[in-house]
Amino acid sequence: MARAHRAYRERPLLGCAPAHLARLLRWVQLMSPIRPLPPVISCARGAKGAHVKRIQEWLTLRGYGVALDGDFGPATERALAMFCAAGAAASWNGVADEIVVNALERPMLDAVADVRPVPDDLRSAVCDVAAQHLREHPREVGGQNRGPWVRLYMDGREGKDWKWCAGFVWYVLAQAAKQLGVPMPLKPSYSCSTFVERNRGGRFLPGESPQLVRRGDVFFVRRAGDDAGYQHTGIVVDVQPDHVVTIEGNTNDEGSREGYEVCRRVRAYGRLDFLSIAG
Incomplete structure (x- = not known):
């Protein structure tokens, strides 16, 4: 699916008359800047970081509660296997890849x-x-x-x-x-x-x-x-x-x-x- 663009940051525009520049800046400022969804980082057991915590948050939101510690340990791995086994994603192969994460994040998508x-x-x-x-x-x-x-x-x-x-x-x-x-x-x-x-x-x-x-x-x-x-x-x-x-x-x-x-x-x-x- 299409990802929304990042927030507008004002910067000089060359070659525009002042009146046209003002109208252009007002239009851009009024258009709807939305932060895109974060990219998916594939990971497996042993990984650590914010991308792992994001997976743990979504597991918890989807009814597979785990600790939100950013540590891809056995509990997170088991919860992902259960999520996939329930038919929400492809068969679990030990890697939380884009297919698995998109399935977790389907409500937001x-x-x-x-x-x-x-x-x-x-x-x-x-x-x-x-x-x-x-x-x-x-x-x-x-x-x-x-x-x-x-x-x-x-x-x-x-x-x-x-x-x-x-x-x-x-x-x-x-x-x-x-x-x-x-x-x-x-x-x-x-x-x-x-x-x-x-x-x-x-x-x-x-x-x-x-x-x-x-x-x-x-x-x-x-x-x-x-x-x-x-x-x-x-x-x-x-x-x-x-x-x-x-x-x-x-x-x-x-x-x-x-x-x-x-x-x-x-x-x-x-x-x-x-x-x-x-x-």
């Missing part, structure tokens, strides 16, 4: 693939992409805000300080925009409050005006009390007079802002504000 049928518009594309990710049950593994799904949504970052709800929103928007070949609808940030501030002009929809909210828009949960700012975000996939249905990352069945998975939620308008993806 399916999540980041172009949605089918091709959506007619960006709002439909955003909702379809979010639903496609939800079906593959993205979740943490190995600790708070850790694992391959978190690294996907956070451009390689992970750890306690990297709450990934905004990263999930950003990735879904980027994937949808990339498939349709259109600019990113919003300026991204991994901070919910900064995300709102960067896009407030012409895009901000206060929760008191729910009649303006549409499928594909982004919701934000206001912090409780007098402290300004936002603490959680996600994608709106259905709008009703008294509630919205959402798909959101770094949450759980209780709707926590510091959860561990991608979930579908039903939220009253209460403490919600929104950003429209169509200015």
Whole structure:
């Protein structure tokens, strides 16, 4: 499958008039930069390193829990043999090659693939992409805000300080925009409050005006009390007079802002504000 391109880095472009250069730079910056999935490194018993830990993470996510120590020992080898014997990959020959690793990572490969049928518009594309990710049950593994799904949504970052709800929103928007070949609808940030501030002009929809909210828009949960700012975000996939249905990352069945998975939620308008993806 096609791999997405790396994030854009601004650099001088020669031979362009200033006005044309400005328009070109704005277009490139608005297009959807997505980090490609990491390459597969074949390995076998005795190997050590991050590529082994990645295999162990996926074994655990697929129901074959092993220690996430980056050491390809007998337990990892046995878990891989069991995974292959279950019919998920070719017969185990002692090597975790591209065929085996791709089989392990199939949920992520399916999540980041172009949605089918091709959506007619960006709002439909955003909702379809979010639903496609939800079906593959993205979740943490190995600790708070850790694992391959978190690294996907956070451009390689992970750890306690990297709450990934905004990263999930950003990735879904980027994937949808990339498939349709259109600019990113919003300026991204991994901070919910900064995300709102960067896009407030012409895009901000206060929760008191729910009649303006549409499928594909982004919701934000206001912090409780007098402290300004936002603490959680996600994608709106259905709008009703008294509630919205959402798909959101770094949450759980209780709707926590510091959860561990991608979930579908039903939220009253209460403490919600929104950003429209169509200015």
